[in-house]
Amino acid sequence: MGELQNIMGKLKQGKHGRMKRRGHLxxxxxxxxxxxxxxxxxxxxxxxxxxxxxxxxxVSAATASQLKLKSQSILxxxxxxxxxxxxxxRSNKSVKTDVHVIEVDLTNPYVSLDTxxxxxGSVGQRNNILNMTxxxxxxxxxxxxxxxxxxxxxxxxxxxxQNGVLTSTPSRLxxxxxxxxxxxxxxxxxxxxxxxxxxxxxxxxxxxxxxxxSAYFGEMDGITYSHSNMIYIYTSAWGGAERPMNSxxxxxxxxxxxxxxxxxxxxxxxxxAIPENGYILRAGQGxxxxxxxxxxxxxEAVTADYAxxxxxxxxxxxxxxxxxxxxxxxxxxxxxxxxxxxxDIAGVSxxxxxxxxxxxxxxxxxxxxxxxxxxxxxxxxxxxxxxQQVMVQLGVYKGLNLDGGGSTTMTERPLGSTSVQLAHxxxxxxxxxxxxxxxxxxxAPQGSLKGMMVRGSNxxxxxxxxxYGVSAYDTYYNPMSVDASAQTWTSSAAVGTFSGNVFTAxxxxxxxxxxxxxxxxxxxxVEVIGQEQIASMKINASAGMLxxxxxxxxxxxxxxxxxxxxxxxxxxxxxxxxxxxxEYKNGAISVGELKKDATTGYAIARYDGYGTTVPFxxxxxxxxxxxxxxxxxAITSQVTPPETTKGTVKIVTDLxxxxxxxxxxxxxxxxxxxxxxxxxxxxxxxxxxxGTPSSLTMDVYSDTSNNWVRAEIVDxxxxxxxxxxxxxxxxxxxxxxxxxxxxxxxPAKLKRVYVVTLGQADVEKLPVGAIAIDNxxxxxxxxxxxxxxxxxxxxxxxTKATVNGKALTLEAAPLIQQGxxxxxxxxxxxxxxxxxxxxxxxxxVTVLRGSQMLEMTIGKKDYTLNGVRYTSDVAPFTKxxxxxxxxxxxxxxxxxxxxxxxxxxQITID
Numbered sequence: 085m086g087e088l089q090n091i092m093g094k095l096k097q098g099k100h101g102r103m104k105r106r107g108h109l110x111x112x113x114x115x116x117x118x119x120x121x122x123x124x125x126x127x128x129x130x131x132x133x134x135x136x137x138x139x140x141x142x143v144s145a146a147t148a149s150q151l152k153l154k155s156q157s158i159l160x161x162x163x164x165x166x167x168x169x170x171x172x173x174r175s176n177k178s179v180k181t182d183v184h185v186i187e188v189d190l191t192n193p194y195v196s197l198d199t200x201x202x203x204x205g206s207v208g209q210r211n212n213i214l215n216m217t218x219x220x221x222x223x224x225x226x227x228x229x230x231x232x233x234x235x236x237x238x239x240x241x242x243x244x245x246q247n248g249v250l251t252s253t254p255s256r257l258x259x260x261x262x263x264x265x266x267x268x269x270x271x272x273x274x275x276x277x278x279x280x281x282x283x284x285x286x287x288x289x290x291x292x293x294x295x296x297x298s299a300y301f302g303e304m305d306g307i308t309y310s311h312s313n314m315i316y317i318y319t320s321a322w323g324g325a326e327r328p329m330n331s332x333x334x335x336x337x338x339x340x341x342x343x344x345x346x347x348x349x350x351x352x353x354x355x356x357a358i359p360e361n362g363y364i365l366r367a368g369q370g371x372x373x374x375x376x377x378x379x380x381x382x383x384e385a386v387t388a389d390y391a392x393x394x395x396x397x398x399x400x401x402x403x404x405x406x407x408x409x410x411x412x413x414x415x416x417x418x419x420x421x422x423x424x425x426x427x428d429i430a431g432v433s434x435x436x437x438x439x440x441x442x443x444x445x446x447x448x449x450x451x452x453x454x455x456x457x458x459x460x461x462x463x464x465x466x467x468x469x470x471x472q473q474v475m476v477q478l479g480v481y482k483g484l485n486l487d488g489g490g491s492t493t494m495t496e497r498p499l500g501s502t503s504v505q506l507a508h509x510x511x512x513x514x515x516x517x518x519x520x521x522x523x524x525x526x527x528a529p530q531g532s533l534k535g536m537m538v539r540g541s542n543x544x545x546x547x548x549x550x551x552y553g554v555s556a557y558d559t560y561y562n563p564m565s566v567d568a569s570a571q572t573w574t575s576s577a578a579v580g581t582f583s584g585n586v587f588t589a590x591x592x593x594x595x596x597x598x599x600x601x602x603x604x605x606x607x608x609x610v611e612v613i614g615q616e617q618i619a620s621m622k623i624n625a626s627a628g629m630l631x632x633x634x635x636x637x638x639x640x641x642x643x644x645x646x647x648x649x650x651x652x653x654x655x656x657x658x659x660x661x662x663x664x665x666x667e668y669k670n671g672a673i674s675v676g677e678l679k680k681d682a683t684t685g686y687a688i689a690r691y692d693g694y695g696t697t698v699p700f701x702x703x704x705x706x707x708x709x710x711x712x713x714x715x716x717x718a719i720t721s722q723v724t725p726p727e728t729t730k731g732t733v734k735i736v737t738d739l740x741x742x743x744x745x746x747x748x749x750x751x752x753x754x755x756x757x758x759x760x761x762x763x764x765x766x767x768x769x770x771x772x773x774x775g776t777p778s779s780l781t782m783d784v785y786s787d788t789s790n791n792w793v794r795a796e797i798v799d800x801x802x803x804x805x806x807x808x809x810x811x812x813x814x815x816x817x818x819x820x821x822x823x824x825x826x827x828x829x830x831p832a833k834l835k836r837v838y839v840v841t842l843g844q845a846d847v848e849k850l851p852v853g854a855i856a857i858d859n860x861x862x863x864x865x866x867x868x869x870x871x872x873x874x875x876x877x878x879x880x881x882x883t884k885a886t887v888n889g890k891a892l893t894l895e896a897a898p899l900i901q902q903g904x905x906x907x908x909x910x911x912x913x914x915x916x917x918x919x920x921x922x923x924x925x926x927x928x929v930t931v932l933r934g935s936q937m938l939e940m941t942i943g944k945k946d947y948t949l950n951g952v953r954y955t956s957d958v959a960p961f962t963k964x965x966x967x968x969x970x971x972x973x974x975x976x977x978x979x980x981x982x983x984x985x986x987x988x989x990q991i992t993i994d
Contacts, residue, residue, distance in 0.1 A: 149173075149470070151183065151477040158499050159224050160526040161560040162192025165496055165507065170457070170466070170474055174437075179464045183474055184494050184508055186224055186454040186524060190269045194528035194560060197265055197452060198408045199246040200225055201520035203727075206323025207244070207252050207296045208237045210517035210727065213493040217504045222523030223497040224504070226454045227441055229411040230432065230487045231519035232300060236727050237324045239298040240519040242411010243276055243392060243403075250403035251321045253278040253294040254392070254411060255310070256302035259427025261484045263443045263522075264409035271445035271452055272406075273415070273482045275426065277304075279400065280390030282315055282365060284379035290315055290372065292388055296322045299331040313370035317388060319363045327353060333368035338380045340365060343387065345380050363388075410522055414468070417444055417483035422472035432488060434468040439492035439511040443522065444475050444483025453478055454522060456494045460509040461802065490516045500537050500555025502563045513796070513804055514724055531559030536566065538599060538608035543648070544580070544589040545656040546612060546692060552585050554599055554606065572600045579612045592692070615694035619645045621951040623689060623698040625826040626776040627865035627935070628673065630664060630685045630700040635672045636778065637826035638698060640689060657689040662919065662932060664700065675700060684868060686932055693926055696951030697937040703866035704778075709771050709834075710860040712746045717768030719748065722836070724764075728757030732854075733765045739785055739856055741817055747785065747858035752839045754851040762840040765857075770798065770833030773825070777862040780823040780834070784857055786813040789839075789850035796836040799829040809837065813855065822863075834860070868935040871917025873980070875994040878907065887915050896966035898991055904958045905984065905991060906968035912993065916980065922967070929960060929967065933978055940969060949977050 149172040156166045168183040188195055200216040203209040210231075217225045229240035242262050244252040254260065254276050264272045280292030293314040300310045311331040318327045327335060337354045339347040341362035347354055350373070358364055365386070367373040380386055391400040403409070414434075415426040429435070440457040457474065459465030466474065468485060475483045493515060494507035510516070533556060540552035552573065556566045573582045577595035580587050587597065592614035599606050620643045628636035640657065643649045659668045663685030665676035673687045685700035712735055723729040732751035739747060752763035773780070784793065793809040807823050837857055841849055878885040883894040896908040909929060913920045918933035927942035940947045945959045960969045975982045975993050983992040 149473050149477075151474055154182075158561045159186065159496055159524065160195060160562055161528050162189045162195030162526075163187065163224065163524050165224075168474075168478075170470070172470060172473075181463045181466055181470075182458045182508065184456045184458070185478065186226070186494070186496070188452040188454070188524060189450065190265075190271070190452060191450050194526055196407075196525045196527065198222075198523050198525060199228070199244055199251075199410045199520055200523035201228075201240075201244070201246065201251075202323055204323075205246070205321075207239050207321050208298065208324030208328065210236060210238050210519060212515035212517050213521045214495050214504065214506060214515060216521050217495040217523060220523050220525075222495075222504070222525050224454075224507070225495050225521050225523040226443075226456055226486070227491045227493045227518050228486055228520040228522055230413050232298060235298075235329055237298050237326075237329050238519050239296060239324070239328070240411050241300065243278070243409055244411065244520060245403055245406045245409035248404065248407050250295060250390075250392075250409075251319070252296045253390075255294075255297065255300055256304040256307050257300075257427075258303050259414060259425075260411060261413070261415045261426060262409055262411045263484060264406045265452075266405055267407050269407070271449055271482075273445070273484055274397075275395040275415075276392045276401070277395055278390065279393050280388065282375075283387045283389070284375075285381070285384040285386065286379060288375070288379045290375040290379075292317065292390055295319065295390075298324070298328045311366075311368040313372050314368050315372045315375070316366045316368075317363050318358065318366055320358045320360045322358070327364065327366050331368060336367045336369070336373035336376050338365045338376050338386070339363075340386055343385050345382050345384055345386055348376065348380060348382060350377060408522075410520060412443070413485040413487070415482075415484050416442060416468065416472045417475045417480045420447060420476065420479075420481050422469075422476060425468070429468050429485075432468070432485065437465040437467055437470075438489045440466045440468070440471045440488040441486040441492045442471055442475060442483055443486060444478075444480030446479055447481035451479075453480055453483070454494070454524070455483075456492050456508070458492075458508055459511050465511075487518065491518045493518075493521075497563075498555075499561060500535075500557045500563050517725065517727065526560070526562060528560035528562055530564070531562070533564060533566065533602060533604050534559045534561070536599060536601065536604055536606040538597060538606050540587075540608070542608065542610050543650060544587075544610060544612045545652075546589055546592065546614075548656060549586055549588050552587060552597065552599070552608070554601075556601075556604075566601045570601045574598050574600075613644065615692035617644050617646075618691070618694050619643045619953055621689070621691065621694055621696040623687075623696055623951075625698050626778045627868055628675070628685075628687070628698060628700040628778065629704055629865055630675065630678065630682065630702045632675055632677060634675045634700075636687075636698070636700075637672050637824045638668070638687065638689070639671070639827050640696070642691070654689060657691050660688040660690065660695075662686040662688065662921070673698075684934070686937070688930075688937070693928065695930070695937070695939055695948065697932070699868045699935050701866050701868050705864045705866060706781075707775075707777075707862045707864070708859060709773070709862055710767075711744060712748050712858060713744070719768065720766045722764040722766050723752075724762050725757060725759070729754060729761045729763065730756075731763030736856060742785075742856075742858075743818075744858055747783075747856040748837075749785075749854050749856045750837065750839055751854040752791075752852070754841050760840065760842055762838045764796075764836045764838040766836050767834060770835045771860065773797065773828070773830060773832040773834055773862060775862065775864050776830055777825055777864045779825055779863045780860065781820055781863055782809070782823070782857050782860045783818050784810055784813075784821050785818050785855055786810070786815045787850070787853040787855055788816050789813050789853045789855075790848050791850070791853070792840045792842075793855065794838055794840060795823055795834060796838070797825075797828060797832050797834050799832040801829045803829070805832075809857075813839075820859075870934040873994060874915050874917070876912065876915050876992070878991045878993075880905065880989040880991065885911075896964065896968065898971070899963075899968070900989075902958075905971045906961070907971045907974075907991065909960070909967040909969045909974075912969075912971075912974065916978070916993070918978070929969070931974070931978070936978055938974065938977055940973070942967065947973065 154167045158164045166185040200220040229242045231238040241255045243254040295317045334351040439459040442455045457466045490512045496507040497504045536554045536556045558564045575595045579591045579593040579595045580589040589612040594611045597608045624639045663682035664678045667674045686697045688697045721731045721733045723731040730753035736749045750765045754761045797805045883897045898907045921930040929940045931938040958970045
């Protein structure tokens with residue numbers, strides 16, 4: 085989210101006199117670099133410094149807020165993750181938000197907290213929290229301070245101490261609090277200002293305004309423009325391209341190494357790299373620049389003394405007394421209760437419901453709580469008032485707000501894992517690069533094997549092979565490896581067999597798998613499901629094209645009676661094809677030769693006999709959704725990571741062999757940086773994909789770069805699909821390509837089309853280029869035609885019948901049994917234009933008509949319609965070798981009307 089600060093516009097030079105300062109910089113400044121982000125926006129009006137100036141606002145009153153623990157796990161010795169569900173009422177509606185907590189035990193000597201930041205730990209080079217966690221060696225963490233997002237620099241607005249060294253100082257902003265740990269591991273939340281003095285060898289002094297700061301608008305002491313007529317220190321920790329950008333001042337600088345001035349530059353930045361044992365004094369014109377010009381000489385000594393000052397206690401604090409410190413925003417909890425806001429919360433959308441981050445500690449000072457709240461999926465986010473409630477219910481004695489919204493991120497190394505990952509979804513589709521964060525570290529020694537956890541699927545299908553593995557951890561809950569040869573695997577029930585750690589399911593049922601290594605064992609419940617446990621089975625695809633050579637992706641969703649849902653590939657199913665010769669391979673159905681006179685085909689997927697189908701029809705409808713001839717919405721460029729990647733989007737008219745008047749060109753420059761890089765064309769608020777299309781086609785102009793082109797689609801369920809447009813741009817010129825839309829819930833939105841390259845080095849992929857797209861077209865299979873309806877008249881007990889008025893003789897007479905009417909299956913279905921399949925072994929009857937499939941089993945009341953299980957009051961049966969089915973079940977489920985004339989015992993179906 086970031087604190088909204090307006091640093092745009094021309095900064096005017098002002099006057100700044102000398103100020104008396106206390107504290108000592110020391111003879112050597114070694115500062116680890118940290119990354120930064122800045123946010124552009126207006127500053128809300130600010131009250132005088134101190135608590136109680138901003139009362140906590142009243143947001144939709146929560147009548148029954150509850151924080152309920154859902155799960156917990158250990159990260160390392162002294163740190164655990166706890167996951168909660170926070171429910172409350174807003175506008176008479178119950179809402180839910182997942183809250184995640186890393187609880188750190190400060191009495192445990194093996195765990196510690198420290199500030200993490202930027203690329204390679206720099207200030208002024210933003211980075212995402214997952215990267216910071218990995219680069220710093222932390223095993224978990226959350227995002228930290230607010231910052232200005234208007235440029236890529238974004239040093240934190242608050243102070244920062246990392247590994248005991250002050251790397252950034254607080255800004256002149258009111259009501260901003262910070263969290264710290266003292267060298268003796270005592271947590272502190274306080275509000276700080278900075279005081280400092282530069283002393284030349286001739287004894288003259290000048291105020292030192294701060295260390296490693298981005299430009300900002302101040303709010304206190306009459307200081308408006310942060311760098312006008314001020315002196316700042318910039319150390320080797322500073323990673324920004326300028327010192328700083330957007331300062332609207334010409335720098336006069338002095339390079340100091342080991343306390344001696346080695347270089348002076350007037351009105352231009354020094355180009356010499358700052359060593360770890362040095363720093364640059366940077367003056368922004370006026371008296372500040374004059375002080376450097378007239379008082380500092382190359383070869384002479386200069387000293388810098390500074391201190392933090394507690395605004396609440398009115399005393400100076402030596403930064404060296406802290407092992408870590410990180411800035412934040414408003415105070416949220418004090419003395420175990422929700423506090424007044426110490427700062428106006430408008431700049432962080434405090435009354436809105438969004439993702440939140442915060443930190444606090446317990447009353448006895450032994451526990452620190454790193455807290456995030458989600459706004460993703462069904463999670464609605466929190467207001468700051470609600471975050472206060474969460475903190476109080478967690479047992480926070482004193483807590484403050486950290487940056488939220490798109491910045492909210494938590495990382496973790498799960499128990500037994502060797503890698504760090506996101507602990508939950510972020511609010512945006514990608515991670516935001518932020519100024520800094522709080523990392524959780526362990527220094528525990530290697531212990532002995534304490535426990536193992538089995539990795540692998542807990543649901544299996546018949547015939548499936550699953551390879552199981554283990555995640556192991558030692559007595560300090562840190563990961564350790566267990567050699568496969570030292571593992572012994574067994575199954576408690578004879579539902580499958582093991583070969584090493586590969587289990588093959590051979591029989592339906594439940595089992596408990598056990599792995600043993602030495603004296604340590606781990607158990608894992610696995611179920612091999614059968615068709616009796618299935619509630620529904622659906623092929624997630626619209627109708628396919630009944631044309632030789634056409635293909636259709638067929639992902640399948642299976643829902644069990646217990647409510648569990650599984651998304652599977654077609655590999656686990658037996659396939660039958662009606663109306664054409666088909667083949668299932670690599671997740672798709674391929675259409676071969678068509679049966680004579682076939683106008684509709686069916687691909688039937690079966691698991692343990694349970695079936696569902698997708699129809700195939702001749703013909704398709706094409707609907708152009710965008711040709712860029714008259715696009716009336718904003719098409720913008722977006723890149724990731726924004727620090728190093730460059731991109732462009734524009735409408736072009738002059739590409740080779742371009743058939744249309746206009747096309748959309750996407751340019752990219754991936755020459756800088758590493759890892760995944762992408763250049764996006766953002767299509768306004770998204771192009772609407774309506775109906776039930778099976779695919780999206782587009783013309784793609786390739787630059788033969790071998791890069792990857794993808795499309796981002798958000799469907800009706802809010803799920804984001806990243807779909808391949810072209811896995812490799814390995815052709816020259818234009819080509820029409822197809823994007824399979826199987827599994828997308830409509831209506832959907834096409835949000836972005838982008839070019840992407842992955843992190844691995846590949847000389848065959850060009851780092852600079854441009855592609856183009858045009859004629860985006862939805863393709864929908866022609867609607868399945870319903871066969872012509874017939875009017876059938878029969879009489880119970882009689883073999884005489886009429887179809888559309890034509891007299892016929894039935895092989896078996898309809899009959900009434902226990903109040904239900906039964907009719908001969910084959911006669912009725914064929915008269916209604918349906919196709920009937922019968923499996924003699926299972927006694928299963930399959931009726932295919934239009935887009936519907938009805939399946940019944942002789943003697944059973946359960947039946948399925950389009951893959952969904954239902955239960956009837958009666959069951960089909962056989963008599964004299966003929967199958968009779970309940971007339972209302974068959975007719976009404978397939979959309980026919982049934983009339984019964986009791987006096988004449990006449991049955992009419994139409």
